[in-house]
Amino acid sequence: MDPRVSVITGGASGIGLATARLLRSQGPVIVADLDDSALSRAAEEGLEPFLMDVRKQEAWASLSDYISKTYGRLDGVVHSAGTAPIARLVDTTDEQFDLAYETNVRSILVGTRELWDLLTTSKGSVVNVASVAALVGQDRSAAYVASKGAVLALTRALAIELAPYGVRVNCVCPGTTMTPMLERHFESLPSGGEVREHLRRRHPLGRLLTPEDIAPTITHLLSPSASGATTGTNVVVDAGLTASFDYGNVFSGGVHDVS
Numbered sequence: 001m002d003p004r005v006s007v008i009t010g011g012a013s014g015i016g017l018a019t020a021r022l023l024r025s026q027g028p029v030i031v032a033d034l035d036d037s038a039l040s041r042a043a044e045e046g047l048e049p050f051l052m053d054v055r056k057q058e059a060w061a062s063l064s065d066y067i068s069k070t071y072g073r074l075d076g077v078v079h080s081a082g083t084a085p086i087a088r089l090v091d092t093t094d095e096q097f098d099l100a101y102e103t104n105v106r107s108i109l110v111g112t113r114e115l116w117d118l119l120t121t122s123k124g125s126v127v128n129v130a131s132v133a134a135l136v137g138q139d140r141s142a143a144y145v146a147s148k149g150a151v152l153a154l155t156r157a158l159a160i161e162l163a164p165y166g167v168r169v170n171c172v173c174p175g176t177t178m179t180p181m182l183e184r185h186f187e188s189l190p191s192g193g194e195v196r197e198h199l200r201r202r203h204p205l206g207r208l209l210t211p212e213d214i215a216p217t218i219t220h221l222l223s224p225s226a227s228g229a230t231t232g233t234n235v236v237v238d239a240g241l242t243a244s245f246d247y248g249n250v251f252s253g254g255v256h257d258v259s
């Protein structure tokens with residue numbers, strides 16, 4: 001079988017990096033990111049760095065050009081680059097909203113458009129990384145929640161439009177995942193350790209997720225042999241977080257606890 005060529009935005013860190021590591025054995029993996037030093041570390045692992053800002057159309061055009069000339073095919077695209085502004089609504093600026101929308105949503109629309117020829121010729125597969133915030137509300141995160149809800153809706157629209165060409169588009173919604181993004185958030189809070197512990201207990205499986213918990217679901221959705229009939233759908237990987245109301249175990253009398 002020919003090697004499979006993949007692109008992962010945000011591939012130099014967290015969920016994107018864990019996915020890139022899994023895909024490496026199948027063929028070239030281009031990690032597209034704006035963090036230069038993280039890209040250098042990824043290159044040391046045999047991943048192919050591509051410095052770009054996913055908000056820029058010209059960057060997507062360059063990436064498309066590079067892949068066409070170097071490989072002439074594109075089998076998988078993972079949109080994992082993201083930003084998560086956390087602010088009360090009254091403190092949320094227009095700039096924060098635009099940054100979240102351009103990074104988390106518009107990049108997927110522009111990227112899929114610029115990679116259209118490669119994707120349709122190769123009958124490739126696209127996976128968009130949304131969030132449980134696409135499914136339920138989240139405090140002090142209006143811009144983020146709105147952007148991730150849009151990722152879910154955009155996934156369905158792209159899946160329908162690309163289906164006649166044999167291209168599948170799916171979405172993964174991770175729960176609270178211990179990546180550099182989340183570590184930075186906890187470190188920014190006065191009582192980050194307590195918040196982390198509270199969140200852990202809130203997950204029915206009694207633990208937070210790791211990037212390695214999310215990556216296999218992404219590679220499953222990329223694989224035509226594993227999920228060739230799956231498109232326009234959404235897989236939640238959240239340790240049970242969104243499966244229940246926030247009753248904890250009070251409703252049933254509190255007979256067991258996960259500690």
Ligand SMILES: NC(=O)c1ccc[n+]([C@@H]2O[C@H](COP(=O)([O-])OP(=O)(O)OC[C@H]3O[C@@H](n4cnc5c(N)ncnc54)[C@H](O)[C@@H]3O)[C@@H](O)[C@H]2O)c1
Pocket residue numbers: 009010011012013014015016032033034035038052053054055079080081082083084103104129130131132173174175176177178179180181182
């Ligand atoms: N960590 C979580 O709890 C969690 C939960 C649900 C969803 N997500 C989503 O998962 C995705 C990956 O997040 P992560 O937790 O792995 O974070 P991360 O910070 O570890 O990785 C994100 C990567 O995206 C890159 N990036 C950001 N803006 C970019 C831009 N404009 N152009 C190119 N690259 C850019 C960063 O440099 C970084 O390498 C994001 O879309 C995030 O919203 C994360």
